[in-house]
Amino acid sequence: MADTILVVAEQREGKLNRVSFETISAAQAISKETGWPVEVVLAGSGIGSLAQELAGKAVGRVYALEAPSLAAYTSDAYVFALKHFIREKQPKLVLFPHTYQVRDFAPRLALALDRTLISDSIGYKYENGKLLFTRQMFQGKFAADVSFAGDGPWLATIQIGAFRGDQAEAGSASVENVTAAGAESAPRVTPHEVFQEAKQAVDLSQSEVIVAVGRGIKEQKNLALAEELAKALGGEVAASRPICDNGWLPLERQIGSSGQTVAPKLYVALGISGAIQHIVGMKGSRTIVAINKDPEAPIFEIADVGVVGNLFDVVPALTEEIKKAKA
Amino acid sequence: MKILVCIKQVPQKDAPLKLNESGTWIREDVSYEVNEPDAYALEEALRQKEKHGGEVVVITAGPARSQQVLREALAKGADRAIHLEDDKFVQLDSANTARAIAAAVAEENFDLIVTGLQSDDFGAAQTGVLLAEILGLPHATIIIGIEKTDSGLHLKRELEAGHYQFIDMPTPAVLTIQSGINKLRYASLIGIKQAKNKPLRKVAWAEVEPKFSKNLQQIERLYIPVKQKKTEMIDGPAAEVARKVTEYLKNTARVI
Numbered sequence: 001m002a003d004t005i006l007v008v009a010e011q012r013e014g015k016l017n018r019v020s021f022e023t024i025s026a027a028q029a030i031s032k033e034t035g036w037p038v039e040v041v042l043a044g045s046g047i048g049s050l051a052q053e054l055a056g057k058a059v060g061r062v063y064a065l066e067a068p069s070l071a072a073y074t075s076d077a078y079v080f081a082l083k084h085f086i087r088e089k090q091p092k093l094v095l096f097p098h099t100y101q102v103r104d105f106a107p108r109l110a111l112a113l114d115r116t117l118i119s120d121s122i123g124y125k126y127e128n129g130k131l132l133f134t135r136q137m138f139q140g141k142f143a144a145d146v147s148f149a150g151d152g153p154w155l156a157t158i159q160i161g162a163f164r165g166d167q168a169e170a171g172s173a174s175v176e177n178v179t180a181a182g183a184e185s186a187p188r189v190t191p192h193e194v195f196q197e198a199k200q201a202v203d204l205s206q207s208e209v210i211v212a213v214g215r216g217i218k219e220q221k222n223l224a225l226a227e228e229l230a231k232a233l234g235g236e237v238a239a240s241r242p243i244c245d246n247g248w249l250p251l252e253r254q255i256g257s258s259g260q261t262v263a264p265k266l267y268v269a270l271g272i273s274g275a276i277q278h279i280v281g282m283k284g285s286r287t288i289v290a291i292n293k294d295p296e297a298p299i300f301e302i303a304d305v306g307v308v309g310n311l312f313d314v315v316p317a318l319t320e321e322i323k324k325a326k327a
Numbered sequence: 328m329k330i331l332v333c334i335k336q337v338p339q340k341d342a343p344l345k346l347n348e349s350g351t352w353i354r355e356d357v358s359y360e361v362n363e364p365d366a367y368a369l370e371e372a373l374r375q376k377e378k379h380g381g382e383v384v385v386i387t388a389g390p391a392r393s394q395q396v397l398r399e400a401l402a403k404g405a406d407r408a409i410h411l412e413d414d415k416f417v418q419l420d421s422a423n424t425a426r427a428i429a430a431a432v433a434e435e436n437f438d439l440i441v442t443g444l445q446s447d448d449f450g451a452a453q454t455g456v457l458l459a460e461i462l463g464l465p466h467a468t469i470i471i472g473i474e475k476t477d478s479g480l481h482l483k484r485e486l487e488a489g490h491y492q493f494i495d496m497p498t499p500a501v502l503t504i505q506s507g508i509n510k511l512r513y514a515s516l517i518g519i520k521q522a523k524n525k526p527l528r529k530v531a532w533a534e535v536e537p538k539f540s541k542n543l544q545q546i547e548r549l550y551i552p553v554k555q556k557k558t559e560m561i562d563g564p565a566a567e568v569a570r571k572v573t574e575y576l577k578n579t580a581r582v583i
Contacts, residue, residue, distance in 0.1 A: 075466065100487050104468045107453040108460045111422060116543035119451045132547060138353065139447055141344055143552040147545050188465035192493040194486060209582065215340070233583065245507030251489070258485055258505075266582040273340070276450065287580040289572060294341055301552055305575050306560045307568055317569035325573050325583055 003092035003152070005031055008082065009042040009054055010099055012073065013194065016042075016050045019097040021165030024057050026124070026158045027095050028169050033126040036092055039063065040173075043081055043180065045071035051175045058171030067180035074187035075105040081180035083112045091153050093131070098157040110155045117155040118146050120276070122162045135159075139275045140298035160257065160280050202236060202252055209235025209266045212255055212282070213243055216271015216292060216311055220248040225315045226270055232322040233266065240278045256281035270311050274299030291315065328381040328475070328498075330372040331435070333428055333442035333455065334365035334400060336393035340447070350548050352418060361396040364443025368504040370511050371473060372441055373404045379475055381438070382406045388416040388427055394527070401522035402514035408525070413532035418546070421453035423539045428454075429461045430535040437499060439480075444469050444503040452503070459501035466501040467494055471508050 009020035051064035110117035121133040263284035290303035388411035397408040445452035459466035472483030479497035
């Protein structure tokens, strides 16, 4: 069978996860260089219309892999169904979006197929017929080019935001319904309803200016510095995960993969090193100002303006200057 | 509950990292600490033991230096430790690391195995899930709450963008733990003293090597990331920096 790229799209509770289009976009780019055609599979139950939506992209075919056992996500049912599907189709490459759901089942699926998974890739390289995936290491301080050894299927997950979903090429593919192989036993995990904690009082995605703090703020009382700067700029205060874990700010003010995703006009990062999990939540910001004592901090890679220095000196001075400029 | 906690020693968060000469790994002469999500996994194990009784065993795979994270765990209250000790564990892939851990605990029957959701060095977020597959156990990832029930575990799973889900599962099971699930404790002086006399079993590379498969993925090169943006770096005294940043925001970015 010819080499193909299979994209495993994602849906939850009857809604297509839009990051699926980012992975299709990645697959289309790889396809242009390798010549391997792209196919898409979506697992679930009663997902015909979602499969149709995916078929609006320039891909060879969309498989709707259906079974009642796939209605609510469990790793057992997903691994079982996809293992059989992939064994039958034998794609060369299988791509997933690096979502929490994929993180839950994809490593296990790879091992069940006796294969490996390169996780959280931010890009790829096709060098002399060799496919490499680039991933971040040491919290983004380094990048690594990683290759597969042995035969396909090769599995890789694509970091959220690494490819543009809105740039996935449009087309018209056929949808093929496939009945998923039935597992011999019930899933061992019993899932309950997905819910949100108390309704979020602040919607940071609507803020034009965000002043975010990270570990570099050192103590809870120092948050006042960020609050004053935010006030001067007319913005909201937010934080990276460790600050919310410490209880210094409520979880609803957390930016990153587990918190909110924002794209304000101005994002000021104070004492934030720029771990991947934070970056994915804010890298769409129009202007990014980073203040950090570590010149090697990965946040400087995406900043428009970088200040290597002591935030306890720089921030009060900056607040004063902003007030003057706005007066 | 008999609980296994898999922990890893990683470079300290703000340690300045340098590439080695061949560009395949970092220079190892840096300071190390326990991988943060693993610290939360250990804390959760200790709390479960305090509530329900049982035993907490910690395991790590790494060079001699990584014994430090085991000693710290023993000082915090773990009962005993297992050290898969060899320099070669540092660059071993997730699947073989999981195989090594599985082999080292083959004689033990744990009710619960916990580890951090990912490591701060590789960040692959795979070892815990792969360990479950190798041991044939159910698993759940990115857990932010654990409650023991009569039939197993009632868990709170974190999903993206502020969403959560409760799930139930039987034991034995493998869980990957999210940072922030609890508040970390410090080791007490008495704990540090007692740790010296707690059992620490060493397992050599040769003992687990027969269980390994070929590394199916290979780091070809490690490098400093290519900048995605042209960053204007501003330095000088605080007042001058503040003035220049404000000018940029006003005249170039036009956000004030």
